[in-house]
Amino acid sequence: MMDTKIIKQFPLLFCLLITACFSSEKLTSEHLNKGKELAFTRSKGNCLACHIIADGELSGNLGPELKNLKGRFNNKGLLRQFIWDATVFNSKTAMPPFGKNKILSEQEIDMIIDYLWQL
Ligand code: HEC
Numbered sequence: 001m002m003d004t005k006i007i008k009q010f011p012l013l014f015c016l017l018i019t020a021c022f023s024s025e026k027l028t029s030e031h032l033n034k035g036k037e038l039a040f041t042r043s044k045g046n047c048l049a050c051h052i053i054a055d056g057e058l059s060g061n062l063g064p065e066l067k068n069l070k071g072r073f074n075n076k077g078l079l080r081q082f083i084w085d086a087t088v089f090n091s092k093t094a095m096p097p098f099g100k101n102k103i104l105s106e107q108e109i110d111m112i113i114d115y116l117w118q119l
Pocket of ligand 1: 049051096098
């Protein structure tokens, strides 16, 4: 009984899979724009308060310019750790621990990272 039910749902599952594959490309540029928006928005990342980022206006310079982070961090995981809690790397840092203190959600941090990674 159960088995036939699952088999009947195969076409539906297949369609969902195909849709997911084809929409991923479009999702990426939307995703990157969302990441940029989160980084720039004052009530969210507010990264411009302390960092120069390409395209950003009225940025502060307490921290270094955010560019070529691929060369600085070996992988996205390390960059994620830094943004999640910069105090692990420098206990006296002025940078807020965005993940640890729940300033940004896990998904928001991921989107910001994907955006920063291609700068
Ligand atoms: C209140 C100031 C402040 C804010 C806001 C801030 N940072 Fe920082 N950030 C710093 C400082 C200062 C450093 C320099 C390293 C240190 O002190 O730990 C830094 C370093 C970094 C680095 C390491 C860069 C490198 O080349 O070493 C990254 C990546 C980074 N910040 C990302 C972000 C992101 C992403 C945001 C927004 C979500 C953000 N920062 C918001 C102050 C800030």
